[in-house]
Amino acid sequence: MSRKYLYPLLTVLIIAGLYYAEQYVDTQNEAYPETVEDTSESAYSEFDASFLPVSTTGALVTHSYFTLSYSEAHEQAEWVAYELARKHLSKNEFDRPDFVEDRKIASKSAHWRSYKNSGYDRGHLCPAGDRRFNFNAYHETFLTSNISPQNNDFNGGIWNKLEQKVRFWAKKYDGLFVVTGGVLKEGLPTIGGEGVSVPEAFYKIVLDASEGHYKAIAFLIPNEPTNNSYYDYVVTIDSIEAQTGIDFFPKLSENIEKQLEATIDLKAWGIR
Numbered sequence: 001m002s003r004k005y006l007y008p009l010l011t012v013l014i015i016a017g018l019y020y021a022e023q024y025v026d027t028q029n030e031a032y033p034e035t036v037e038d039t040s041e042s043a044y045s046e047f048d049a050s051f052l053p054v055s056t057t058g059a060l061v062t063h064s065y066f067t068l069s070y071s072e073a074h075e076q077a078e079w080v081a082y083e084l085a086r087k088h089l090s091k092n093e094f095d096r097p098d099f100v101e102d103r104k105i106a107s108k109s110a111h112w113r114s115y116k117n118s119g120y121d122r123g124h125l126c127p128a129g130d131r132r133f134n135f136n137a138y139h140e141t142f143l144t145s146n147i148s149p150q151n152n153d154f155n156g157g158i159w160n161k162l163e164q165k166v167r168f169w170a171k172k173y174d175g176l177f178v179v180t181g182g183v184l185k186e187g188l189p190t191i192g193g194e195g196v197s198v199p200e201a202f203y204k205i206v207l208d209a210s211e212g213h214y215k216a217i218a219f220l221i222p223n224e225p226t227n228n229s230y231y232d233y234v235v236t237i238d239s240i241e242a243q244t245g246i247d248f249f250p251k252l253s254e255n256i257e258k259q260l261e262a263t264i265d266l267k268a269w270g271i272r
Contacts, residue, residue: 046209047083047177054247061104061145065137066126068145070102071184074197075110076148079181079246080125084170090133102145109145114192123150123202125180127163148182149191149198153225159202162219162230166206169269177207182223183243199223203240205248207260214252215268216260231271237261 049062055069057078066082099112099122115122125146131137140146150159170176182199189198205218218240221233237248238261249257266272 046085046175047207050251051177051207051249052081053079053179054250056245059105059107061102063104063140063143065131065134065140066146068125070105070107070109070145072107074182074184074188075114075194076184076196077125077145077181078184078244079179080146081177081179082126082130083175084130084166084178085175086171088130088133089167089171092132092138094132094135094138096128097139097142099142099144099147102143105145109143110192110194110196112144114194114196115147115149116192118149118191119152120149120191120198121152121155122147123155123159126178129163130167130178148202149196149223150202151223151225154221154223158221158226158228158230162204162221165230166204169206169208172270173208173210175208175210177209179203179205179207179248181244183220183240185243201243203244205237205240207249214256214260215265217264217266217269231266234264234266236264 049067052060052067053069055078057069057071057073059070059072061068061070066080068077068080070076071078101111102109112122122144124141125148126141128138128141131141166176166178181203182197183201183203184197184199188200190196191198201220201222203218203220205216207214207216216237218235218237219230219233220235220240220243221230240246241248241261249260252260
């Protein structure tokens with residue numbers, strides 16, 4: 001074939017390839033639960049929106065299986081909150097999808113390429129393992145608004161063990177409300193062209209409200225390798241509020257909120 005026809009043909013093939021690649025990404029996005037919601041397993045039952053923390057950024061986004069507050073300055077969520085009920089616990093195996101941007105973030109969530117070759121994991125905030133009960137729920141956790149840069153040993157070590165413990169508690173107490181995020185502040189190192197902040201520490205707050213009796217436990221763990229137990233990093237919710245500026249349970253009664261956020265009660269969680 002002469003060059004006269006070869007170059008136009010190559011141009012057409014490239015354009016067609018780009019078009020179909022874009023269609024594939026759109027198809028992946030459309031698989032997420034903001035378009036197909038299974039109301040029988042949707043976000044809140046025992047817990048409703050009144051348990052959500054305050055959004056300090058004003059960028060509150062409600063998905064089908066978790067809610068988040070996005071920080072454009074740090075290109076990640078300042079918190080992700082969701083219910084983890086006993087009925088959500090499942091060992092279903094789904095194909096691991098690609099990470100995709102969150103269309104509900106007005107300013108656009110960070111692209112997954114910002115993490116490429118950064119040395120950090122794309123660490124889930126709402127774990128994929130907590131959403132195996134439903135194909136759409138599982139895929140929703142791969143929105144880039146639900147990830148944050150995590151040290152590989154931290155992500156696969158102490159953080160993973162804590163996530164497993166939370167699932168154990170969800171089965172034991174039949175339902176928890178979980179809030180997770182990185183401690184975001186000025187001056188953090190960043191990765192990628194979009195400047196995704198790398199938190200120095202991550203927090204996880206777990207609330208149980210069985211039969212109207214409230215208890216909570218909170219963890220603040222450095223984003224680094226450790227052989228310590230996650231119990232070594234139990235803190236008060238008040239201390240996490242002081243570091244993040246987030247009011248976590250503002251709609252609880254003042255007495256309950258004050259008691260929950262100022263107290264560490266390990267025995268209430270079966271810890272001796």
